[in-house]
Amino acid sequence: MSEEQATEHVTKIPLDDVQKTLYQAGEKIYPRKVSGLFARLKFLSGFILLGLFYFLPWVNLKGQQIVLFDLPARKFYIFGMTFWPQDAIYLAFLLILAGLSLFFFTTLAGRLWCGFACPQTVWTDVFLWMERVIEGDRPQRMKLDKAPWSARKIRLKITKHTTWIAFALFTGFTFVGFFTPIRELSLSLMNLTLGPWEIFWFLFYGFATYGNAGWMREQVCIYMCPYARFQSAMFDKNTLIVAYDKNRGEPRGSRKKTVDYKKEGLGECINCTLCVQVCPTGIDIRDGLQYQCVSCSACIDVCNEVMDKMSYPRGLISYTTENTLENKPAHIFRPRIWFYGAMLLAVFIGVAYSISQRNLVAIDILRDRNSLFREAHGLIENVYILKLMNMDDKAHHYKISASGIEGLAVKVETLSLKAESGEILDIPVSLSAPPSSLKQRSSKIEFILQSIDEPGLETTEEARFLGPVPRR
Numbered sequence: 261m262s263e264e265q266a267t268e269h270v271t272k273i274p275l276d277d278v279q280k281t282l283y284q285a286g287e288k289i290y291p292r293k294v295s296g297l298f299a300r301l302k303f304l305s306g307f308i309l310l311g312l313f314y315f316l317p318w319v320n321l322k323g324q325q326i327v328l329f330d331l332p333a334r335k336f337y338i339f340g341m342t343f344w345p346q347d348a349i350y351l352a353f354l355l356i357l358a359g360l361s362l363f364f365f366t367t368l369a370g371r372l373w374c375g376f377a378c379p380q381t382v383w384t385d386v387f388l389w390m391e392r393v394i395e396g397d398r399p400q401r402m403k404l405d406k407a408p409w410s411a412r413k414i415r416l417k418i419t420k421h422t423t424w425i426a427f428a429l430f431t432g433f434t435f436v437g438f439f440t441p442i443r444e445l446s447l448s449l450m451n452l453t454l455g456p457w458e459i460f461w462f463l464f465y466g467f468a469t470y471g472n473a474g475w476m477r478e479q480v481c482i483y484m485c486p487y488a489r490f491q492s493a494m495f496d497k498n499t500l501i502v503a504y505d506k507n508r509g510e511p512r513g514s515r516k517k518t519v520d521y522k523k524e525g526l527g528e529c530i531n532c533t534l535c536v537q538v539c540p541t542g543i544d545i546r547d548g549l550q551y552q553c554v555s556c557s558a559c560i561d562v563c564n565e566v567m568d569k570m571s572y573p574r575g576l577i578s579y580t581t582e583n584t585l586e587n588k589p590a591h592i593f594r595p596r597i598w599f600y601g602a603m604l605l606a607v608f609i610g611v612a613y614s615i616s617q618r619n620l621v622a623i624d625i626l627r628d629r630n631s632l633f634r635e636a637h638g639l640i641e642n643v644y645i646l647k648l649m650n651m652d653d654k655a656h657h658y659k660i661s662a663s664g665i666e667g668l669a670v671k672v673e674t675l676s677l678k679a680e681s682g683e684i685l686d687i688p689v690s691l692s693a694p695p696s697s698l699k700q701r702s703s704k705i706e707f708i709l710q711s712i713d714e715p716g717l718e719t720t721e722e723a724r725f726l727g728p729v730p731r732r
């Protein structure tokens with residue numbers, strides 16, 4: 261087929277239609293203020309998480325910022341402990357713990373993380389709160405956006421965006437404060453002497469916060485977050501989800517409080533649409549479980565208020581399971597939950613124990629490659645380079661000994677064995693042993709490194725001592 265013929269077979273689609281197919285026009289969502297048990301829990305969770313984020317960098321422990329990721333020095337200070345690149349294994353365990361927690365909580369209670377602890381949710385709530393204080397609740401905000409531009413509208417919009425940007429930049433500043441000591445960073449900011457990377461991350465994180473929490477909000481959860489797409493794989497009919505009880509609610513319809521709705525053939529949903537108005541992702545929970553639902557529980561709180569006003573029992577929307585909704589027995593604590601829970605607990609205890617037993621000094625042993633061994637003064641001598649790593653946050657003096665062969669003598673070819681915090685020393689060491697003590701060509705020995713000023717700080721490392729073939 262020629263190129264011209266091929267072109268004739270292509271159906272021409274107007275550009276407008278292509279755009280309609282690829283993109284759905286986003287409608288702005290104006291979530292209504294909500295109060296109730298879950299709103300209080302959400303506030304508490306946000307308060308603790310944001311409190312930790314903004315407050316922690318300002319806390320010092322033993323003269324050191326309590327959480328500081330000092331990348332140039334390759335040291336991470338976390339709650340009085342110092343971690344080094346050699347401790348990267350703990351990062352792997354941290355990721356395993358995060359993964360297991362996600363499995364455990366998602367299988368147990370759906371998108372708890374999204375609704376109560378995800379940074380996107382927590383920061384969006386703060387931005388929404390600011391918007392509400394400045395522009396008013398849902399009806400006022402909708403009215404303001406529909407109104408033509410006026411001095412009042414411009415003033416409110418400028419106030420809102422200035423407040424958002426100031427808060428977002430403070431967030432960016434705090435973020436950088438986890439990588440550069442925050443007190444030094446404050447001085448640099450005041451003296452306008454921030455480094456280029458500090459400026460970049462300060463602005464990048466600040467404007468990412470402003471964009472994500474101020475503008476994009478639920479779009480991040482619906483279109484950008486991969487968790488929204490795969491979390492349903494962890495759900496089953498016994499997972500706790502936010503759900504509307506169709507059996508109780510339908511047929512929905514408005515009515516007076518005094519009316520006997522059963523006689524009218526109605527269910528308990530009065531079709532007030534408040535559950536839709538409070539929803540941060542703008543969905544109607546009465547349409548069933550949807551991937552856009554972030555389980556924030558706002559619709560539960562507002563519907564319970566409506567039920568109270570109508571003197572109906574609470575729980576038309578509630579945390580429940582699909583089995584319960586289908587009048588089948590629910591098994592919330594099922595084998596999967598016990599399995600994930602046990603794994604989570606085991607890894608957590610293992611990591612906590614391993615960190616508590618972490619050795620703050622380490623040695624690597626390298627053999628002298630020039631000669632396997634040499635004979636001197638009737639003794640067999642082996643030469644090594646010991647790489648001593650002091651991973652404590654203070655300096656220590658060390659001594660080296662060795663064991664494994666009778667009459668083994670250690671000669672350290674350096675004057676001082678003092679290592680500063682974080683210092684790596686290369687120490688030439690020679691070991692000598694009488695030939696009569698060598699039972700084989702290669703004997704197992706052990707180097708013992710011990711701190712003189714803190715005897716509990718010690719480590720041992722195996723090595724081989726080589727000699728001639730023993731005479732029988």
Ligand code: SF4
Pocket residue numbers: 504509512528529530531532533534535536546562563566576577
């Ligand atoms: S808030 Fe409750 S009563 Fe009102 S529409 Fe939603 S489900 Fe129905």
Ligand code: SF4
Pocket residue numbers: 502535538539540541542543544545552553554555556557558559560
């Ligand atoms: S449907 Fe309910 S729980 Fe889900 S996001 Fe909307 S308000 Fe939150």
